[in-house]
Amino acid sequence: MRPQGATFDPADAWFVIPAYNEGPMIAQVAGEVLASGSRVVVVDDHSTDDTGDRALAAGAIVVRHPVNLGQGAALQTGIDLALRRGATLIVTFDADGQHRLADAVRLAQAVHEDRADIACGSRFLGVEARDIPASRRLALRAAAIFTRLTTGVPVTDAHNGLRAMNRHAAMTIRLTHNRMAHASELVGQIRERKLRSLELPVEILYTEYSLRKGQRISNSLNILADLFMGWLR
Amino acid sequence: MIIVLILTGTLSLVVLYGVRLLFTARPLVGGAVMAVAGAGILLVWDPDLSTRIANTVGVGRGTDLLVYLLFILIAMLVLLVHARFRTYDRMITELARSVAITHAREPGER
Numbered sequence: 001m002r003p004q005g006a007t008f009d010p011a012d013a014w015f016v017i018p019a020y021n022e023g024p025m026i027a028q029v030a031g032e033v034l035a036s037g038s039r040v041v042v043v044d045d046h047s048t049d050d051t052g053d054r055a056l057a058a059g060a061i062v063v064r065h066p067v068n069l070g071q072g073a074a075l076q077t078g079i080d081l082a083l084r085r086g087a088t089l090i091v092t093f094d095a096d097g098q099h100r101l102a103d104a105v106r107l108a109q110a111v112h113e114d115r116a117d118i119a120c121g122s123r124f125l126g127v128e129a130r131d132i133p134a135s136r137r138l139a140l141r142a143a144a145i146f147t148r149l150t151t152g153v154p155v156t157d158a159h160n161g162l163r164a165m166n167r168h169a170a171m172t173i174r175l176t177h178n179r180m181a182h183a184s185e186l187v188g189q190i191r192e193r194k195l196r197s198l199e200l201p202v203e204i205l206y207t208e209y210s211l212r213k214g215q216r217i218s219n220s221l222n223i224l225a226d227l228f229m230g231w232l233r
Numbered sequence: 234m235i236i237v238l239i240l241t242g243t244l245s246l247v248v249l250y251g252v253r254l255l256f257t258a259r260p261l262v263g264g265a266v267m268a269v270a271g272a273g274i275l276l277v278w279d280p281d282l283s284t285r286i287a288n289t290v291g292v293g294r295g296t297d298l299l300v301y302l303l304f305i306l307i308a309m310l311v312l313l314v315h316a317r318f319r320t321y322d323r324m325i326t327e328l329a330r331s332v333a334i335t336h337a338r339e340p341g342e343r
Contacts, residue, residue, distance in 0.1 A: 043333070045338045046272070059340045063333040069326055081337060178326055 008112035010037035013164075014087035016059070016078030017042045018071050019095035023049040026207060027058040029097050034059045036101060039092070041081050043074040051095075071161075072182025076175040083170055094161040096209060103202035110129070110200060117169040117195040120212070121162035121202035132206055133182035143184075143223075150227075151188040155199065159183045163203055169195050181226035189231045237277055244273045 015033045019026050019042050030040050042055035046068040056062045063081055066072065075092055089111060091104050099121070107119040123132070124141070140159055147158035160183075165173070172193045173184045173205050190197045235295045247270035254263030276283050276295075283295025 006286070056340055061340065062338045064331050064336070064338075065333050067325070067329050069329055073326050078335055080330060081334050100316050102327070176323060176326075178322065 008089065008109055010108075012112075012136060013038040013089045013091055013108050014082040014085070015040045015091045015093050016075060016082060017055075017093050017095050017151075018045060018074030018078060018161075019043065019047065019050060019051050019055065020045040020071070020074070021047045021049050022095040023047070023051045023054055025097045026051050026095055027054045029093070029095055030055050030060040030164070031058045033093065033099055033104075036105075039082075039093075039227070041078045041084075042095070043078040045069060045071070045074045045121070046150065065206055070178035072175045072185070073178040075182065079170050079173075083167065087155060087170070088167045089164065090167075091164045097207065098205050099162045100203055103200075104164065107162065107200055107202070110142075110198065111164045111166050116198040118163060118165040118173075118190060118197045120157075120197060120199050121160045122155070122157035122199040123160060123202060123204045124156045125199060125201035132204070147184045147187050150184065151191050153187050153191050153197070155187055156185055159197070160202070160204075174183075177226055179226060180220070181223045183221070240277045241274055244270045244277070248274070 015038050017026075017033075017040060018029060022029075026042065030042055033040050040055075040058075040060040040061040042052070042062050044052035044055065044062055044064040046065045052062045052064050061081070063077060065077065069077075078092075081089055089108055091108055093099050093104055103121060107121060110116060110119040126143070141158060142160045144155055147153070147155055163186075172184060172195060173189050175185055177185045189195075251265075251267030251270060254260070254266060257263070258270050267279045280295065285295075287293065287295045287298035290298070291312060292301065
């Protein structure tokens with residue numbers, strides 16, 4: 001392990017932000033992270049709006065999928081690029097403004113202090129998620145229990161896009177589920193590949209915008225189908 | 234009687250296709266194709282044979298047995314096609330990812 005300073009330098013962190021049609025928010029989200037001194041890779045998942053141009057104008061490195069592949073694929077693309085550029089600490093961050101930079105910094109700090117290879121945010125630990133719709137809370141809880149049962153990792157919030165990982169974890173994890181099943185896949189790989197992980201409480205900002213862009217409960221059936229077909233292989 | 238000739242003709246073509254596969258890169262597949270098509274010709278000329286086989290495995294009529302076997306075959310094909318699609322999915326993903334990273338845009342350049 002590399003020598004650890006007391007607090008981590010934001011310039012060491014690479015933020016990977018997968019984005020699909022996030023034009024209205026992307027410049028603000030990427031801009032806030034960039035202002036803190038960290039590097040930002042926005043993976044434009046073949047948006048039909050000007051997401052890529054806005055992210056570039058805000059100062060982010062932009063990679064654009066030549067076809068739409070899904071959020072899992074976008075995360076893996078961003079992680080690959082950051083690794084190629086020598087990143088030692090990678091943070092995954094949502095493009096819709098629902099994550100707080102302060103939470104990301106705390107996760108990054110935990111990884112920097114080598115308390116874990118990967119630190120995952122949970123909206124169900126301590127900090128009460130405000131304004132979370134009851135139906136979504138139920139669906140997320142069910143998803144966490146399902147992930148716990150199938151992977152054996154005691155997660156409380158499997159579908160939280162806010163994570164920080166060191167280079168070792170980023171090189172070890174390989175997301176192959178292109179759409180949303182990648183969240184459970186990631187937890188499974190943490191277990192299989194013996195990564196040290198921890199969960200920290202984070203706050204999710206539920207705005208009208210993020211709710212509109214977020215997962216619909218009906219999609220959980222698609223996720224289950226994806227996972228099932230993955231096991232068949 | 235006409236149907237017997239039609240089926241025999243068609244199945245014979247399949248047997249020939251199997252023979253061709255036999256001498257190319259996939260001799261096992263060729264053998265399997267020949268065996269299945271050959272069995273088909275046998276059943277066309279002796280329909281009672283299918284019923285006798287059906288009775289030994291506990292099915293009343295030969296036609297029913299064929300329907301069950303057909304169902305199993307289709308289910309297997311669906312799974313195989315799905316697996317193949319997933320393979321293609323992964324290939325496309327790797328390809329698209331590599332293209333995307335090669336063409337990464339840096340801030341400040343236009």
